[in-house]
Amino acid sequence: MAAADVASISQAPVPGYIHATPSRGLYRDVDQAIHDYIGASSKLEHDFSEDEPFFVADLGQVLIQHQKWQKYLPMVEPFYAVKCNPDLPLLRYLGTLGTGFDCASIEEIRTMLSWGVEPSRIIFANPCKSPSSVRFARSVGVYRTTCDNIDELEKIHFIMPEAMIVLRLFASDPEAMTDLSDKFGATKDVALDLLKRARQLGMNVEGVSFHVGSGSRSATAFETALRDSKHILEVARSLGFKSNLLDIGGGFLDEHFVIVAEKIRCFIETEIPSDIRVIAEPGRFYVQNAYSLVTKVIARRQATSQHGVSTIGMLYQNDGIYRNFMNAVFENLRPEPQLIRSNINPIGPEAPRRTRCEHEYHIWGPTCDSRDSITKTAIFDSEVLVGDWLKYKDMGAYTLAMATRFNGFDSQCKIVYVSSKL
Ligand code: PLP
Numbered sequence: 001m002a003a004a005d006v007a008s009i010s011q012a013p014v015p016g017y018i019h020a021t022p023s024r025g026l027y028r029d030v031d032q033a034i035h036d037y038i039g040a041s042s043k044l045e046h047d048f049s050e051d052e053p054f055f056v057a058d059l060g061q062v063l064i065q066h067q068k069w070q071k072y073l074p075m076v077e078p079f080y081a082v083k084c085n086p087d088l089p090l091l092r093y094l095g096t097l098g099t100g101f102d103c104a105s106i107e108e109i110r111t112m113l114s115w116g117v118e119p120s121r122i123i124f125a126n127p128c129k130s131p132s133s134v135r136f137a138r139s140v141g142v143y144r145t146t147c148d149n150i151d152e153l154e155k156i157h158f159i160m161p162e163a164m165i166v167l168r169l170f171a172s173d174p175e176a177m178t179d180l181s182d183k184f185g186a187t188k189d190v191a192l193d194l195l196k197r198a199r200q201l202g203m204n205v206e207g208v209s210f211h212v213g214s215g216s217r218s219a220t221a222f223e224t225a226l227r228d229s230k231h232i233l234e235v236a237r238s239l240g241f242k243s244n245l246l247d248i249g250g251g252f253l254d255e256h257f258v259i260v261a262e263k264i265r266c267f268i269e270t271e272i273p274s275d276i277r278v279i280a281e282p283g284r285f286y287v288q289n290a291y292s293l294v295t296k297v298i299a300r301r302q303a304t305s306q307h308g309v310s311t312i313g314m315l316y317q318n319d320g321i322y323r324n325f326m327n328a329v330f331e332n333l334r335p336e337p338q339l340i341r342s343n344i345n346p347i348g349p350e351a352p353r354r355t356r357c358e359h360e361y362h363i364w365g366p367t368c369d370s371r372d373s374i375t376k377t378a379i380f381d382s383e384v385l386v387g388d389w390l391k392y393k394d395m396g397a398y399t400l401a402m403a404t405r406f407n408g409f410d411s412q413c414k415i416v417y418v419s420s421k422l
Contacts, residue, residue, distance in 0.1 A: 207233065
């Protein structure tokens with residue numbers, strides 16, 4: 001495949017066309033796409049991009065996740081959490097699938113509206129917003145927003161009195177990969193105070209929301225939060241609010257989804273009145289397993305200490321914790337690379353020949369910061385050479401969304417789109 005073709009795929013897929021013409025310009029196989037991209041990029045020496053990491057995004061996998069959601073939680077409307085992965089073709093594709101969107105900032109709202117997403121398909125799900133972002137939301141007709149404290153309620157009343165308030169309730173799975181309860185969520189007492197004040201102010205409390213924490217395996221955490229939500233919805237209704245919205249947040253992990261979803265579905269069917277609309281804000285569940293990241297080994301050396309050179313091999317790749325691996329640090333993940341051996345030798349005629357036995361490496365990112373470490377225990381069945389590639393699966397959630405430009409490395413990556421499984 002020519003470099004130009006690779007570039008056109010990575011820049012402008014039109015996800016709406018994927019159903020109709022899966023083979024038209026889009027790969028069906030992730031590894032084939034990686035293979036061809038590597039081949040094409042090796043010919044790009046003139047623009048220095050042959051040493052850049054790249055993603056392969058399988059939008060077919062996103063569809064699989066969506067279908068799984070519809071199968072196990074058919075009564076819950078997903079509002080995809082844009083913060084998790086704001087890749088534009090992905091967002092457009094989700095738009096064609098009919099999801100709503102959870103936006104946290106002016107920029108996220110602006111992006112979604114610019115493609116004609118109706119304001120009613122957006123929830124401004126940030127419980128502590130700047131006054132100017134509330135003003136912006138009002139100016140574009142995004143009235144649905146979360147709130148978990150009295151100052152925020154007063155702020156919203158002052159700037160956007162017609163807001164559809166969604167009270168964000170306290171919820172916590174302490175075992176979640178990222179527990180959000182230290183930062184957000186009204187206790188039942190605070191929620192009651194908020195309801196009373198909203199009543200005095202004549203505001204519209206549309207319903208309640210919660211988030212048990214990102215990357216939760218706990219059906220119990222959802223059940224507890226659902227019970228609290230039911231209680232506050234009943235109190236709201238008894239105070240005269242219509243309150244017909246329940247937002248069960250995000251936190252879903254693909255591996256535990258079926259069990260957790262089963263419990264949620266059972267609770268909703270038996271405990272939640274049928275006139276209550278139920279929505280959710282999944283992020284990770286939709287995208288984590290749809291994106292692979294491919295990095296390149298740009299340097300290697302032996303570890304050293306005050307005792308001299310050790311036998312520990314160290315690899316330096318072109319992506320690290322300041323780019324697409326930041327969340328691996330926050331969530332204590334242990335990224336597991338797969339080796340893609342290169343037959344192109346970029347370091348000259350004296351390059352060593354590869355030895356074929358098990359090797360263990362410490363893998364570092366490209367910056368000059370010693371915290372920029374990916375894993376200390378990567379094991380491969382051969383030696384790894386400069387110019388080899390490393391494939392990391394399940395890199396769709398909180399990766400490209402969190403990349404920085406630290407040390408002058410680019411925060412953007414090329415993305416090759418694949419339509420497998422369609
Ligand atoms: N909704 C809100 C308010 C969040 O803060 C987050 C993540 O932090 C999400 C949804 C998405 O969560 P997840 O990716 O775990 O589904």
